[in-house]
Amino acid sequence: MWIKNRPPEPVSAATFWRVAVPSPLHRYFDYLAPIGAAAAPRPGVRVRVPFGRRHVVGLLVDLATATDVPAARLRRVRDVLDGEPVVPAELLSFARWAATYYRHPPGDALTGLLPKALREGRASASSTESGWRLTPEGRVASPDPRARRQAELLQLMAAHPAGASAADLAATGEGWRAPLKRLLERDWVESVELAPAAPIRREPEPGPPLTAAQNEAVEALRAKADSFSAFLLDGVTGSGKTEVYLAAVADVLAAGKQALVLAPEIALGPQLVERFERRLGTSVSAYHSGLADGERERVWRAARDGDAGVIIGTRSAIFLPLARPGLIVCDEEHDASYKQQDGFRYSARDLAMVRAQRLDIPVILGSATPSLESLHNVNRGRYQRLRLPERTNAAAHPPFRIVDVRSQPVQGGLSARLLAAVATHLEAGGQTLLFLNRRGFAPVLRCHDCGAIAECRRCDARMTVHRRRGRLICHHCGAERPAPNQCEHCGSPELAPLGQGTERLEDTLRERFPSAGIVRIDRDSTRRKGAMENLLDDVRSGRGHILIGTQMVAKGHDFPNLTLVGIIDADQGLYGVDFRAAERMAQLIVQVSGRAGRAEKPGEVIIQTHHPEHPLLAQIAGGDYGSFAEAALSERHAAALPPFTHLALIRAEAAKPEAPQDFLDEVRAMAEQQKQGGLEILGPAPAPMLRRQGRYRFQLLLQADSRGNLQNLLAALLPEIELLKDARRVRWSIDVDPLEMF
Numbered sequence: 001m002w003i004k005n006r007p008p009e010p011v012s013a014a015t016f017w018r019v020a021v022p023s024p025l026h027r028y029f030d031y032l033a034p035i036g037a038a039a040a041p042r043p044g045v046r047v048r049v050p051f052g053r054r055h056v057v058g059l060l061v062d063l064a065t066a067t068d069v070p071a072a073r074l075r076r077v078r079d080v081l082d083g084e085p086v087v088p089a090e091l092l093s094f095a096r097w098a099a100t101y102y103r104h105p106p107g108d109a110l111t112g113l114l115p116k117a118l119r120e121g122r123a124s125a126s127s128t129e130s131g132w133r134l135t136p137e138g139r140v141a142s143p144d145p146r147a148r149r150q151a152e153l154l155q156l157m158a159a160h161p162a163g164a165s166a167a168d169l170a171a172t173g174e175g176w177r178a179p180l181k182r183l184l185e186r187d188w189v190e191s192v193e194l195a196p197a198a199p200i201r202r203e204p205e206p207g208p209p210l211t212a213a214q215n216e217a218v219e220a221l222r223a224k225a226d227s228f229s230a231f232l233l234d235g236v237t238g239s240g241k242t243e244v245y246l247a248a249v250a251d252v253l254a255a256g257k258q259a260l261v262l263a264p265e266i267a268l269g270p271q272l273v274e275r276f277e278r279r280l281g282t283s284v285s286a287y288h289s290g291l292a293d294g295e296r297e298r299v300w301r302a303a304r305d306g307d308a309g310v311i312i313g314t315r316s317a318i319f320l321p322l323a324r325p326g327l328i329v330c331d332e333e334h335d336a337s338y339k340q341q342d343g344f345r346y347s348a349r350d351l352a353m354v355r356a357q358r359l360d361i362p363v364i365l366g367s368a369t370p371s372l373e374s375l376h377n378v379n380r381g382r383y384q385r386l387r388l389p390e391r392t393n394a395a396a397h398p399p400f401r402i403v404d405v406r407s408q409p410v411q412g413g414l415s416a417r418l419l420a421a422v423a424t425h426l427e428a429g430g431q432t433l434l435f436l437n438r439r440g441f442a443p444v445l446r447c448h449d450c451g452a453i454a455e456c457r458r459c460d461a462r463m464t465v466h467r468r469r470g471r472l473i474c475h476h477c478g479a480e481r482p483a484p485n486q487c488e489h490c491g492s493p494e495l496a497p498l499g500q501g502t503e504r505l506e507d508t509l510r511e512r513f514p515s516a517g518i519v520r521i522d523r524d525s526t527r528r529k530g531a532m533e534n535l536l537d538d539v540r541s542g543r544g545h546i547l548i549g550t551q552m553v554a555k556g557h558d559f560p561n562l563t564l565v566g567i568i569d570a571d572q573g574l575y576g577v578d579f580r581a582a583e584r585m586a587q588l589i590v591q592v593s594g595r596a597g598r599a600e601k602p603g604e605v606i607i608q609t610h611h612p613e614h615p616l617l618a619q620i621a622g623g624d625y626g627s628f629a630e631a632a633l634s635e636r637h638a639a640a641l642p643p644f645t646h647l648a649l650i651r652a653e654a655a656k657p658e659a660p661q662d663f664l665d666e667v668r669a670m671a672e673q674q675k676q677g678g679l680e681i682l683g684p685a686p687a688p689m690l691r692r693q694g695r696y697r698f699q700l701l702l703q704a705d706s707r708g709n710l711q712n713l714l715a716a717l718l719p720e721i722e723l724l725k726d727a728r729r730v731r732w733s734i735d736v737d738p739l740e741m742f
Contacts, residue, residue, distance in 0.1 A: 018062040020110040044085025115297035131163035138188030204281035233366040235388030237594020257326025264335035287313035315348035333365035369587035398603030400621035412508025413500035430563030441467040442497030447487035519544035657696035678705035
């Protein structure tokens with residue numbers, strides 16, 4: 001960084017400080033040491049540096065003896081904020097590699113490793129936690145009956161005489177900070193420092209006897225427990241993959257090391273934490289975006305300092321510092337949620353493999369429907385495959401029945417055969433899961449008189465009818481408006497919602513089965529904190545007889561009394577424009593179907609479709625995901641698609657369509673000059689959804705026969721792209737190994 005017209009400062013042979021600064025620029029920045037610095041600190045400390053007209057917190061990543069910046073333009077580090085590195089050398093090196101591989105601005109990636117308080121330059125939290133407790137006045141206070149939230153908080157604190165934490169208050173629901181502030185103002189509540197919770201230490205709960213296949217998997221893991229090895233735990237739904245994880249984690253804890261377990265969804269976290277704590281007899285830390293900032297920092301620090309023996313987290317947990325790493329587990333490794341779709345577009349699953357290799361520890365990828373990439377790595381000898389081919393407890397695989405709904409009457413999307421099956425299973429005391437991956441009441445609102453369809457004004461997409469809220473909502477940009485009473489084009493009141501969503505399905509079932517407890521789980525019904533856990537409790541307790549769900553319930557959940565799974569519309573992914581559509585649909589069907597018949601009661605799966613002859617459905621109905629995956633890999637190889645080739649997608653968007661297209665035309669011209677053998681450049685072309693959030697989107701696809709060729713091209717292109725004038729007229733990004741072509 002520099003300031004114009006500044007007289008040069010003498011530069012000695014001292015080292016230059018290379019700093020990662022949060023910015024959209026794809027480079028580090030060199031600074032002079034602060035005046036009076038006795039010695040350079042180690043990389044990994046935070047520093048405050050001048051950046052433009054501001055002072056920002058950055059991360060020291062290196063000490064260099066040379067710099068490309070003229071001495072007159074170098075500025076000095078203002079402050080060193082830490083005596084010792086807050087980011088360990090291993091994690092710093094790993095994150096730098098990840099930023100380079102995914103071609104993300106390194107300052108943004110590296111400072112993103114830090115908890116919010118550390119990013120803002122504040123001191124690391126102490127071992128205590130801030131909380132709140134009742135004052136003497138608060139113990140006898142009588143809040144206004146209309147102040148319901150204040151009363152709830154007072155009741156909670158009465159149950160926590162030593163003080164309630166932010167996590168305790170957040171568990172009561174959203175919107176607790178404002179009523180807490182009012183309680184503090186009235187001196188009914190006071191702040192207090194809470195002592196750290198003592199780790200759970202209890203006798204581990206014994207698990208079920210391991211099957212022969214589980215024992216074989218555990219022994220294979222133990223044989224390579226002290227060095228890097230990659231395992232694909234390929235187990236059918238209900239085969240007990242978690243029991244294998246537990247055995248492996250128990251071995252790691254016995255050796256005095258830490259285990260990091262990745263899960264694709266926040267919703268899976270609580271049940272995994274509870275199960276691991278019971279079986280291991282020790283505390284388990286959760287780490288995900290739903291935690292308060294202070295709680296995330298405490299888990300981050302506990303992992304770094306070695307106080308957390310087991311951490312269960314979502315994709316961001318792959319960047320946790322680990323003091324004594326011993327094992328990484330990636331459950332449901334096929335899940336697309338492991339790929340960040342904006343900002344730093346990393347794949348936590350793929351990074352789990354890289355980090356384990358760098359740490360020289362084993363990594364386990366587990367799934368009932370392994371990704372084609374992982375199966376390809378098995379075929380190449382990179383992963384060792386551990387199979388669990390049968391369900392535990394002698395539970396049988398549920399039979400599949402395909403229902404052809406062509407020319408058949410349906411009620412709210414439900415065929416007569418499926419409705420009859422629901423009634424039969426309810427009478428037998430079983431529970432039913434009806435899967436429809438489409439929330440809302442109906443995906444289309446059409447005028448009967450003129451045929452006009454309600455469309456989003458910012459996207460090339462239709463508005464979804466949400467009858468509960470009386471709104472039309474775009475599921476792509478989030479725009480919403482009141483549901484109209486008459487057509488916006490012709491004024492006719494004859495508006496008809498078309499198609500099925502989870503809300504409509506719920507209405508139909510309540511009318512057909514009025515005495516049944518119906519639970520709907522989708523993004524709308526789980527918005528409030530704790531709502532997902534409460535709904536799942538209703539199902540597990542038996543209060544919920546019929547569960548309606550989107551893909552949120554497709555994986556990882558165990559409902560022992562669930563005996564029927566109905567897939568309402570299996571056609572959504574059969575003819576998608578994305579080459580991964582068939583793989584995802586097959587995985588979804590197998591995962592959803594795997595919720596049925598996991599205990600003593602036999603299960604049944606009914607799949608409704610307009611294409612009963614489709615080969616994918618025939619393979620899946622035969623219970624043979626492996627044959628499907630083998631055929632899909634052969635098709636990918638013939639078409640030169642991943643995992644046999646490697647992709648990078650350069651996206652650009654702007655308020656007008658000309659700017660992103662012109663920008664990508666220039667990028668293509670530069671790429672053609674850099675192109676070597678084994679590289680293909682496709683586009684630029686409009687994105688499958690051209691207009692989204694009011695911006696026009698185009699993309700350029702780079703395809704290479706090797707990762708090295710692709711990375712070399714991107715490394716050569718990036719500096720040139722940043723110099724383009726058109727780069728300032730658009731919002732552009734690079735997505736390496738993209739999972740979504742939209």
